[in-house]
Amino acid sequence: MKITQVLKAVATAGALALFMGSAVQAVTLNLGNGGEPGSLDPHKVSGDWENRIVGEYTEGLVAEDARADAIPGQAESWTISDDGLVYTFKLRSDAVWTDGVPVTAQNFVDAFQRLFDPATAAEYAYLQFPIKNSSKIAAGEITDFSELGVKAIDDKTLEITLEASTPFFLQALTHYTAFPIRKDVIEKFGDQWTQPENIVGNGPYKIVEWVPGSYIRAVKSDTYYGKDALAIGEIKFENSEDLTAALNRYRAGELDILTDFPADQYKFLQDNYPNQAHVAPFLGIYYYVLNQTKPPLDNVNVRKALSISIMRDVIGPDVLGTGELPAYGWVPDGTANYEGTPYLPAWAAEPYDQRVAEAKALMAEAGYTPENPLKLQLRYNTNDNHQRIAVAISSMWKEIGVDVELFNAEVAVHYDALRAGDFQVGRAGWLLDYSDASNTLDLLRTGVENNYGRYSNPEFDGLMDQASKELDLQKRSDLLHQAETLAMDEFGAVPIYWYVSKNVVSPKISGFVDNAKDINRVRWLSKSE
Amino acid sequence: MLGYALKRVLSAIPIALITITVCFFILRMAPGGPFDGERALPPDVLKNLRAYYNLDQPLIVQYFIYIGGVLRGDFGPSMVMTDFSVGRLLAIGLPFTLMLGFTAFIVGTLAGMLAGAIAAVNQNKWPDYLLVFVVLIGLVIPNFLMANIVQLVFGVYLHWLPVGGYVPGSAIHLVLPVLILALPHGGRVARLVRGSMIEVLGTNYVRTARSKGLGTRLILARHAIKPALLPVVSYLGPGLSYLLTGSLVVEQVFSLPGVGKYFITAALNRDYGLVLGTTILYVFIILALNLLVDLLYAWLDPKVRYR
Numbered sequence: 001m002k003i004t005q006v007l008k009a010v011a012t013a014g015a016l017a018l019f020m021g022s023a024v025q026a027v028t029l030n031l032g033n034g035g036e037p038g039s040l041d042p043h044k045v046s047g048d049w050e051n052r053i054v055g056e057y058t059e060g061l062v063a064e065d066a067r068a069d070a071i072p073g074q075a076e077s078w079t080i081s082d083d084g085l086v087y088t089f090k091l092r093s094d095a096v097w098t099d100g101v102p103v104t105a106q107n108f109v110d111a112f113q114r115l116f117d118p119a120t121a122a123e124y125a126y127l128q129f130p131i132k133n134s135s136k137i138a139a140g141e142i143t144d145f146s147e148l149g150v151k152a153i154d155d156k157t158l159e160i161t162l163e164a165s166t167p168f169f170l171q172a173l174t175h176y177t178a179f180p181i182r183k184d185v186i187e188k189f190g191d192q193w194t195q196p197e198n199i200v201g202n203g204p205y206k207i208v209e210w211v212p213g214s215y216i217r218a219v220k221s222d223t224y225y226g227k228d229a230l231a232i233g234e235i236k237f238e239n240s241e242d243l244t245a246a247l248n249r250y251r252a253g254e255l256d257i258l259t260d261f262p263a264d265q266y267k268f269l270q271d272n273y274p275n276q277a278h279v280a281p282f283l284g285i286y287y288y289v290l291n292q293t294k295p296p297l298d299n300v301n302v303r304k305a306l307s308i309s310i311m312r313d314v315i316g317p318d319v320l321g322t323g324e325l326p327a328y329g330w331v332p333d334g335t336a337n338y339e340g341t342p343y344l345p346a347w348a349a350e351p352y353d354q355r356v357a358e359a360k361a362l363m364a365e366a367g368y369t370p371e372n373p374l375k376l377q378l379r380y381n382t383n384d385n386h387q388r389i390a391v392a393i394s395s396m397w398k399e400i401g402v403d404v405e406l407f408n409a410e411v412a413v414h415y416d417a418l419r420a421g422d423f424q425v426g427r428a429g430w431l432l433d434y435s436d437a438s439n440t441l442d443l444l445r446t447g448v449e450n451n452y453g454r455y456s457n458p459e460f461d462g463l464m465d466q467a468s469k470e471l472d473l474q475k476r477s478d479l480l481h482q483a484e485t486l487a488m489d490e491f492g493a494v495p496i497y498w499y500v501s502k503n504v505v506s507p508k509i510s511g512f513v514d515n516a517k518d519i520n521r522v523r524w525l526s527k528s529e
Numbered sequence: 530m531l532g533y534a535l536k537r538v539l540s541a542i543p544i545a546l547i548t549i550t551v552c553f554f555i556l557r558m559a560p561g562g563p564f565d566g567e568r569a570l571p572p573d574v575l576k577n578l579r580a581y582y583n584l585d586q587p588l589i590v591q592y593f594i595y596i597g598g599v600l601r602g603d604f605g606p607s608m609v610m611t612d613f614s615v616g617r618l619l620a621i622g623l624p625f626t627l628m629l630g631f632t633a634f635i636v637g638t639l640a641g642m643l644a645g646a647i648a649a650v651n652q653n654k655w656p657d658y659l660l661v662f663v664v665l666i667g668l669v670i671p672n673f674l675m676a677n678i679v680q681l682v683f684g685v686y687l688h689w690l691p692v693g694g695y696v697p698g699s700a701i702h703l704v705l706p707v708l709i710l711a712l713p714h715g716g717r718v719a720r721l722v723r724g725s726m727i728e729v730l731g732t733n734y735v736r737t738a739r740s741k742g743l744g745t746r747l748i749l750a751r752h753a754i755k756p757a758l759l760p761v762v763s764y765l766g767p768g769l770s771y772l773l774t775g776s777l778v779v780e781q782v783f784s785l786p787g788v789g790k791y792f793i794t795a796a797l798n799r800d801y802g803l804v805l806g807t808t809i810l811y812v813f814i815i816l817a818l819n820l821l822v823d824l825l826y827a828w829l830d831p832k833v834r835y836r
Binding site: 240 | 559560561562563564565570571572573574577578580581606607609610611612613614618621622673676677680681684685688691692693694695697780781782783784785786787790797798799
């Protein structure tokens, strides 16, 4: 082939591609989805970028509304027994899978049995452990799956029995671990069942194309009961791991929504793209763990000095630039079933100089002075933002006579070290799996794997046990508040800031509602050209 | 020469085996594993996962299970991208990476040779200075920054080209990625060609040709180009393998479906199967390219002959 022929071919291909691009009739939502999904199997996924896809092609008993609150999904109604143990769900008569097969209660029974089956090795199975006998099945103690507290009464009636009354159970059911599956499809295709040519779902959209590293394309499902209300005809979940590049694509109009953006571009976005950058409180906490199994951090006064000498108000606006709110307590504001005033220690209101003076006195009492500084290693996983915060905090700690050595490692190594207790101060973060205070407070219980600092107080554990058995929501909330106050007064960990969700939403998109779970299902969105 | 080629092909087998073995054990010695994420998994779940991927077996048993699989053409499952086998991921990504890499290779090599030759002929005149400057820019600006600049200029400001993304069959989406990938390669080629061309143009036989009254073009075409290409050819092998393995940044910035990124991400995720799969793949690519270059070299330079 001659060069001119090659050029002609290239030009023709390019023109053809442009033409094909503009010929698509349906409204396409181009969503900068973040990372590459490792899986589309609801029992294997774990990331929010995976949830965004899985939650569009499958729907559970309850779904999320525009504010991500629980609303009827595949179940049109349900009743809860007086003791809070038995939930009876009535499935919609028009709930149908994409291949035309009706959704039955058995699909949910199959799904929960598979979720807890040790052979599935589902990472997030524990989120549904409120269900009777589920944890025993997952641990292999019960091998007869029919003992699981999920039963199909008839084709359209499902009964779920719990171990104990769980006020957040309906919240937990919005999670993808509670989505139904098609056992026959999985048995037929094995690990390959989520490939576009095999996949069957019951959600608003249907996966039609998956190009790893690039995008996943989904189109409106014609079997979904709410299909007529869907304004978006097609979704392209674009891989947008490189945040700067994704922002460039947004600016050129190639992406309609970004689910994250570089924090240092917030000001630029506010100035040049007014009202398009959405920063909203999000159920998650960024914190430092202090290893309390070894001196000197087993000393509550040293922990106190470290915590009160952190100037939290500057972290969000100045260090990160996205205005994250300072955290003094352990349960994010806006968490469901958690009434009452948020925990706020008295020292938080004191002037910073006074706090530093107090911290210095505490350190001196423990034997540390600027001449004889406390040497601490601060570990964090490699990331620009973690580094900035670590540098800022170590300079604050220098004031009170603490000499900090910074140590960073990639994620897997970092968390391996935290779990092994091989650290002094470590960076950690927690995003709530569901909106309930126990989800963060459990991190401070004795013997819990994710309790990296090994905070341990029998009184705290006792309050948590009591709360888990309490049926009265108000009393339960009081007990959890007591537990939070206790652990925070003892500086069981050092909260730093509350996470925020960072979205960029084009003015073409309407229906996008900021919410604390940062879940925006596409069925509530529309796009104008 | 055929015997030599055959010997080289056969010697690739022990090299590949040693690479797999070393890689397999080094990978296991690295701290952390594929299931160490931000959250600790419940011990039972972890046990189930480890059993599922044979990670609960003694290391040496795992090694033989793996080698056995490879010999049967099965690279095992990916532990992070669980819906795909390593074989399938490579099968999807490799054709794209090869296409992108070879396109950038051809574009970069041709442009680089042309630029180098022009610069050499016009040594110390303005075209030389200009080209040296452009080449320097191409070499010193890291590709993620360069990618960002061209995205902003051609995509965001001028609206000439798409900023990123992949559309099957669309060539226009590949213009910027190819440019970014070809730029440093072309720069290196240009520098080599310029240097060796200047050297060749100063040799006695070129002076002789000139004194015979031959024109510059004829001298270049008949006497200068072939010897000036020798150092370039020996660079082309490593250069191409660099283009094929070094596409991580380009793939990530432009959201492209290649295999280059697995090199880094799989290692960071401790996705054992995928790390080994990509390594084996590239061992063969690099061995094949080196062989090709050696044979090409023999053809170009009569002084080099293989038995």
